[in-house]
Amino acid sequence: MSKIRGMHGLLATSLGVTCAATLTLPLAPPAGAAPEPPAPMAQAATAVAGAARPDTPQDPGAPPRAASVTPDLPGSTQSLPLAPLAHDRALGGAGDQGLPRRDVRHFSLLGVVWTDPDTPLHGRVQVRTRAAGTHTWSGWQDLETHNDDHGADPGTAERTSGHVRAGTAPLWVGDSDGVEVRVHGEDTGRHGRSGATRAARTTPQAPAAALPRGLRLELIDPGAEDARAAHFSAEAAGTRQVRPAALGAEARAASAANADLAPVGALEIPALDRARTRSELLSLRSGQLTAAQKAKPYIGPRPRIVTRRGWGADEKLREKSFVYTAKVKAAFVHHTATGNTYTCSQAPSVIRGIYRYHVRSMGWRDIGYNFLVDKCGTIYEGRAGGVAKPVLGAHTLGFNTNSMGIAVIGTFGSAKPPTAAVTAVARLTAWKLGLYGGNPKGKTYLKSGGGNLYRKGKNVRLNVISGHRDGFATECPGRQLYGKLGTARSSAARLQGR
Numbered sequence: 001m002s003k004i005r006g007m008h009g010l011l012a013t014s015l016g017v018t019c020a021a022t023l024t025l026p027l028a029p030p031a032g033a034a035p036e037p038p039a040p041m042a043q044a045a046t047a048v049a050g051a052a053r054p055d056t057p058q059d060p061g062a063p064p065r066a067a068s069v070t071p072d073l074p075g076s077t078q079s080l081p082l083a084p085l086a087h088d089r090a091l092g093g094a095g096d097q098g099l100p101r102r103d104v105r106h107f108s109l110l111g112v113v114w115t116d117p118d119t120p121l122h123g124r125v126q127v128r129t130r131a132a133g134t135h136t137w138s139g140w141q142d143l144e145t146h147n148d149d150h151g152a153d154p155g156t157a158e159r160t161s162g163h164v165r166a167g168t169a170p171l172w173v174g175d176s177d178g179v180e181v182r183v184h185g186e187d188t189g190r191h192g193r194s195g196a197t198r199a200a201r202t203t204p205q206a207p208a209a210a211l212p213r214g215l216r217l218e219l220i221d222p223g224a225e226d227a228r229a230a231h232f233s234a235e236a237a238g239t240r241q242v243r244p245a246a247l248g249a250e251a252r253a254a255s256a257a258n259a260d261l262a263p264v265g266a267l268e269i270p271a272l273d274r275a276r277t278r279s280e281l282l283s284l285r286s287g288q289l290t291a292a293q294k295a296k297p298y299i300g301p302r303p304r305i306v307t308r309r310g311w312g313a314d315e316k317l318r319e320k321s322f323v324y325t326a327k328v329k330a331a332f333v334h335h336t337a338t339g340n341t342y343t344c345s346q347a348p349s350v351i352r353g354i355y356r357y358h359v360r361s362m363g364w365r366d367i368g369y370n371f372l373v374d375k376c377g378t379i380y381e382g383r384a385g386g387v388a389k390p391v392l393g394a395h396t397l398g399f400n401t402n403s404m405g406i407a408v409i410g411t412f413g414s415a416k417p418p419t420a421a422v423t424a425v426a427r428l429t430a431w432k433l434g435l436y437g438g439n440p441k442g443k444t445y446l447k448s449g450g451g452n453l454y455r456k457g458k459n460v461r462l463n464v465i466s467g468h469r470d471g472f473a474t475e476c477p478g479r480q481l482y483g484k485l486g487t488a489r490s491s492a493a494r495l496q497g498r
Contacts, residue, residue, distance in 0.1 A: 074223030075314060075352060077360045078105055082112070082215040085182060097215050098182035106132055106177050107219035109338070109353035112143060113167035113361050115214030121145045122209045123185040125168055127217075130178030137178065143168040144337065149397055149474040150368050154450040158323075158394065164363040166212065170220070172338040172350055181217050185209035218361040222352035223312065250315035254308050257322065257386035260284060261302075267310035269387065272302040274497075277431065284388060285435060293437055300430025300495035305371075305387055306380045311348035315384070317359045318366040322385035323392045325401050328436045329444045331429045332396040333485060334369065334407040334468045335477040340415055347374035350409055368394040369407040371428060377420030379428050382407070388435060398451030399460075399471040404432060412478030422484045426491035429465055433492070438464050440492035446471075465489045 082097040112125050125143040130136065145168050186209055247255060247265055255264045260283075262269045272280065278297050282289070289297070308315070342350055355367040369382040370393045382405075385391035395405025406428060408421050429440055438444070442464045450456035452473045460471070467485055468476035 074221075075356055076105075076221045076223075077356060078107065078217075078219040078221075079361070080104075080217045080219070082181065082183060082217060095211065096182055096184045097211055099180060099217060101137075101178065101180040104177060104179055104219055105221065106175060107173075107179075107221045108175055108349060109170050109172050109220040109222065109357060110143075110179065111168045111170040111218050111220075111357055111361060112181070112183065113165045113214075113216050113218055114212040115165060116212060117164045117166040119166060119212045121166070121168075121183075121185075121212050123183065123211065125181070125183050127171070127173075127179065127181050129173045129176040129180075132175040132177040137180075138173070141171065141173075143171055149451075149468065149472045149476065150395055154398070154456065156449070158365055161363075165214075165361070167218075167357075167362050169337060170354060170357045172342060172353065174341070179217070179219065183211060183215060185211045218357060220353045220356050220361070222349045222356065247309075248315065250318075250320060251309060251313075253320070254313070254315050254384040257384065257389065258307060258381075261388060262307070265309065266307055268307055269302075269305040269381075271304040274301045277302045281435060289437075297434070298437075298439070298496040298498055299434025300427060300492060302431050303379055303424070303427040305428075306348075306378060307387075308381050308384060311351050311380050313352065313355060313384075317356065318384060323365075324385065325390045325392045325403075327402050328390050328404050328432060329438060329464070330399075330403045330446060330462055331433060331438075331465050332399065332403055332405050332468050332471060333425060333465065333477050333481065333488070334395060334405060335412045335417075335481050336372070336407050336409050337411045337476070337478070338409065340375070340410045342375075342409070344374055344376035344378065347372075347376075347378065347380070347409055350374075351380055364394060366394075368405065370395065370404040371406045373406060373408045373421050373424045373428070375410055375418045375421055377418070377424040379424050388432075390436070396468055396471045398449045398454065398456075399446050399462075401449060402446060408477065408481060412481035413475060415478075415480060417478075417481045417484055422481075422488055423491065426488045427495060429488065430492040430495035433464060434496050439498065440465050440489045440496065441498070463489070465492065 080099060082099060085096045085098045085100075110127060110129070114121065123145065125145055126140045127143060128138045128140050130138070252264060255266065258266070258269060261280075277299055280302065281297050281299055282294065286294070336350075336354065338350060338354070351367075351372055358364040358367050366383045370391055371382050371387075372380045374380070381387050383391050383393050390402070391404075393400055393403075393405045395407070396403065406425055408417060408425065410417065410421075426440075433440055443461055444464050445459050445461055448454035448456055448458045448460055448471075451471065453471065454460050462470055463485075465485055465488055467482045468474055469482065
């Protein structure tokens with residue numbers, strides 16, 4: 001397996017971008033409308049599976065590559081180049097690119113990427129999909145074209161690797177076998193930078209803008225559920241594990257990073273009560289604690305966490321090494337903006353899809369978030385390196401150092417986040433911040449690595465539990481979830497015994 005490429009952290013300078021928002025617009029009949037005839041059979045889609053790279057695709061008409069992933073870790077990426085489209089009056093203007101309606105291999109998550117990570121896409125990316133095994137197509141959906149509020153900080157090794165791509169935010173569409181795409185450039189002088197969020201106001205007369213080079217559609221199959229990754233519901237308990245001998249080298253290393261908390265091969269890290277958590281704190285970080293912290297540690301009980309092994313991560317996708325920051329002074333809360341229609345048993349699939357998109361399609365070294373939380377309140381390990389350690393993530397451009405990123409799976413601009421998810425954020429931050437002496441209701445200073453709110457090098461005073469929008473001009477984590485952060489702070493502080 002070739003070394004997975006580093007991450008990009010495209011430095012944005014404009015306001016108003018969204019975290020990863022997607023909107024469904026009434027430009028076509030919604031899902032459930034009268035079925036359309038099936039798409040003409042397209043040539044076999046390119047399969048970029050296992051070791052294949054999206055920047056070295058096969059010809060779209062060539063026979064599919066055999067997947068090189070192991071049978072118990074299925075999943076693949078189809079990478080399809082976009083081509084010029086005939087004039088589309090619904091979008092307006094010539095020079096559009098896309099793909100006509102076609103049959104493809106099964107996929108559940110998609111996004112559009114392009115070659116230069118420093119070139120923004122000013123315009124509108126729309127997709128519609130066909131539910132697998134049916135003739136019914138969805139309505140057109142907009143993909144958020146500005147995903148640059150995530151990524152490694154400017155100047156870091158991850159950002160400057162030279163192998164990353166720009167791309168839209170990914171969209172979860174469920175099991176599908178047909179797709180159609182159209183991309184239209186728009187003059188930002190009229191419609192501003194955030195094309196998807198302003199798309200409802202676009203008119204057919206909107207002046208066209210040049211599109212970035214190398215546009216490709218990425219169709220992600222996260223792989224079928226299996227005994228390890230399916231059904232990690234909030235009610236489940238106990239440490240599930242597999243024989244260490246069954247683990248490959250990469251999977252063993254990822255699991256061993258949590259060896260102080262659970263056996264190698266464990267599918268989850270069990271919850272602890274308050275007394276055992278405090279005892280564990282003294283064991284893990286005794287040398288870093290002050291006398292006062294040792295006498296009265298403020299830390300919440302360790303919550304149950306599904307490991308990467310538990311949600312079915314293919315450890316051969318990511319870079320082998322782990323990268324750490326010095327400490328965890330703050331937590332940034334995000335939403336994935338991938339929609340709210342998934343079931344809790346599907347959450348591992350959603351995570352595997354995001355992981356594969358971040359690494360295979362965007363060229364990042366691993367999934368960007370340190371943790372993810374589903375609507376039922378289940379907490380999942382994100383970027384590899386150990387859940388109790390200060391793993392350097394790629395979640396909040398400019399503020400990844402000395403912080404962690406928590407993504408709630410779903411879209412919470414207008415939808416209210418489930419109480420279980422907010423509670424899980426509080427439980428996770430009470431524990432993880434407590435390991436490093438953080439007060440969830442307090443303030444802290446972080447030095448900006450550069451972004452569209454704060455210049456590089458500026459010391460910024462932030463809430464210890466902040467929303468993504470506090471460090472970068474973005475709508476993330478959505479208005480409704482952002483409004484619940486006060487509740488999460490109070491609950492986390494209470495869990496710490498403050």
